[in-house]
Amino acid sequence: MKQNNTFRICPLASGSKGNCVFVSTPETAVLVDAGLSGVEIEKRLTLVGQTPEQLDGIIITHEHSDHVRGAGILSRRFNIPVYVTPQTYAACKNLGKIDLVNFFECGTSFCLDQLQVAPFSISHDATDPAGLTLSFGENKIGIATDLGIVTELVKEHLKNCQVLYIESNHDPEMLLNGSYPWFLKQRVKSRTGHLSNMDTRALLTEILGQELDPVKPILQHVILAHLSEENNCPKKAAIEVAKGLNGSGIVLHVAGPDHPGEMIRLSLGANRV
Ligand SMILES: [Zn+2]
């Protein structure tokens, strides 16, 4: 199943009901987060032509159940190693007993077979939350959801990615006028909450502003992730974020909660698909 000669990413689920992203190189396949039930993740892998047996690791970004729910069961059922920081592992209530645990530290890169994984700290109300870049050869995929603010560290890591899987959680007006209780609105907006569509647009504008060749940017695909079903809508998020990409030719995708998104393939060694 690992014969495909590309670096690939496919969102299997995104949002507060569960998060799970499939990433593979020709020899290595991983999940970043496993926040659906084990059965549902298996089903979604099948829908995109993959199997749990081929997975070489499950990387956990933080302990919230929408990121962890199926990790323990998948690890036990298919002997898949779990990659997690010691603090997040200690804070995970529902992992169960895991025999195959590999610890990483935010700020220290590690190899997961063919993948070079660079975890970095993000600002979120979890014990030791991480964003990640996953590199294979010259190609790099950036993954950052569940962050209240974009720090310099986050910007530095997300530079020079071909694909960015980035949170675009809420529309500030919808959040303000929505049905969430006030404390929850405050939590979402806080420095340890979630990025708004505008925050994400500003981040992308900044990243693109630093590209050496703005006519032919390194960034090719942006996948908007972790959209709130209550305080956002895919169309609104896409319209707002597209303002930051103006005419660059970057393809904008929106990951959703109910079914897998498109399998995005990067040609190896090339800066363009
Ligand atoms: Zn989350």
Ligand SMILES: [Zn+2]
């Ligand atoms: Zn979270």
